[in-house]
Amino acid sequence: MSRLLTRRSALIGSLALAGAASLAACGSGSGGSGSGGSGSGDGNTLKVWCWDPAFNIYAMKEAEKVYKKDHPDFTLEIIETVWDDVQQKLTTLAQSQDFDQLPDIFLMQNMAGQKNIVNYPDIFGDFTDSGIDFSQFPESVTNYFNYDGVQYGLPFDSGTAIGAWRTDFLEQAGYTIADLTDVPWSRFIEIGKDVKSKIGKPMLSGQAGASDLIMMMIQSAGSSLFNDDGTVHISDNDVLHKAVGIYKQLVDEGILIEVNSWDEYIGSFTGEQVVGTIQGVWISGSIQTATEQSGKWAVTNVPSVDGVPGATNYTANGGSSWVISSNANAELAADFLKSTFAGSTEFYDTILPSSGAVANWIPAGKSDVYNEPVEFYGGQAVYADVVAFGAKVPSVNTGVYYYEGRDAVSAAITQVVGGADLATALKDASDTTEFAMG
């Protein structure tokens, strides 16, 4: 019996060992294949994650061409990875400490910057020795990736906000684009009511339950959902109270219509249901899909929040930055970015007309291409204007818990629009955010 037992257990043991060994082989196998592309290789290849073929992937391909002129052996391996996947991969790789799988460079949403730097410090390479002059970028944008004085991201596309309006609709109601320039929200609402009564169209649309417009409003007045020390600044935030109040007024007066999805939102202005929109300049790509409306649009700055000292007509929404991973061929990656995204007007001149990628790099705004009139916007030199706007955007602290705060405020907006008390709703949002930070 005992002999049988030992034999049996020996069999089980060996089988289990074999199983474990084969699994281990699988694990190391996949790990090995992944590390091949990440910088090591021949030393002249960089692996990149980014997501939009018409936009940032295109920009990377053009950057490769520019860099190749001086470095003929250089190649770029671009892997199309949508932002949600980038975030999930970063989370998973950070948890498993499997940094071999990281690319050399990846694109990251500006708003997710602080969160990832704080949660996964091991993933990021810093730009300290890169020689890139970050003073040539607006501080409001470099700030998203600046933590404890160290820079972790190179700003790419601009999230500078614009008000894009149909001049023909405004004209029918007796207004011009100048009437919407440098105005406070109170004046905007007056014009909105008038336009609505004359031509029957709301001024703008927005996704129900999304707080994009609110976030743009408070940033334009130099405020954020978080204090500089990271504590929650929601229920005691006067600017936020004002912004939510303005939003409710916009909805109540029918100046802003709420829709349910992004597609509906795009459709509302390309389909002429509303007069225009307020959004990050990247929305221009979607506006210009309505080619038959060429010449009927104009761009200006956004309204400012009434009664706030230092409130501006400039803000931002979205945008993204290039990050060098901790596993990268750092020297090559930094030099590549320095020679293209942070140092080549020629490069920005190429990508601007075909992709509408407005630079954050201030010197790019001086080039001729940026100052050329854009036919779609009635001959306005839109891109030069937007670069100028970008330099005036107040710098705010997005904080590590930006998404938690924004979600809670979104819920509060839904409640306020539905008739709930503003102060109570924002108190709840504040509590929710504080709980999430727990």
Next chain:
Amino acid sequence: MATAAVSPAAGLKTKGRPSVPKTRPTPSERRRNLTGWVFIIPAAGLITIMSFWPMLQALLLSMQTGRGTRLHYAQPLWLNYERLLNDDIFIMTLKTTFVYLIIQVPLMLGTALVLSVLLNNPNLKFKGLFRTAIFLPCAVSLVSYSLVFRTLFANDGFVNDMLMGLHLIDSPVNWLGNTITARLVIILGLLWRWTGYNMVFYLAGLQNIDPATIEAARIDGANAWQTFWHVTVPQLKPMIVLTAIMSTNGTLQLFDESWNLTRGGPAYTSMTMSHYLYELSFLKSPNFGYASALSYVILLLVAVLALIQMKVGDKRDA
């Protein structure tokens, strides 16, 4: 029946030789035993490594707290579970999930049962066509059907257009923007997607019911309803218990509909527990310890509800 016939004989065999405590297996028996083990071990090993080991790790993780990758054991260990009880959003997702469960599961199983009985009628023509049509929704991908529902129920979508065309409503209903209607759309989506799936189980069950029992009921003067309720349903009970457990399990883990149809909105009110779990892990500042605690709560709920259903629904062994 077969086992019942064999077991007395087997019992006699052991009783016949009481002096020997246990028979030594013959070499061929031993070999067969080992062969059995060899067949079982790879699967058992994989299940242990792929399922049970991660479950154990998740349990350990649920007792940890901290930011991102820097986790440490919580003081006290059940801190995350305590936190769940104070989490208003979690309580709301729990309620929402139970609203789906209580309304959708009985409605769906009832409909599936009726449909399967109708389609089991031997005199029905185009039976295959109907069966395929009803089963087809569950062959559609979860994401695409959710997106179709989203489009149907958009402000300028088909449903609003149709209702306005019929003059049933004056202005478009914001289906996905109101708590009650958003939940309703999710329930409708679930009904459309899963009723056919459950119907197939019942059809399979119905095939195993002896037609003689139904014929006998008819001869005894039972009407269609009585036959259905007192003859068909009791015989389908094992199948009903199975589908009830599977549906409960599925609803408690509901994610796709909540994520794709409403994104949990408006203001978290249509969000399910699994959707919240995903948000905690990947969308917000990740808190994996807390998310693991939530996943264990879901596991516990599934287990408890399945147990209750087995005890209440299945009287075979009682």
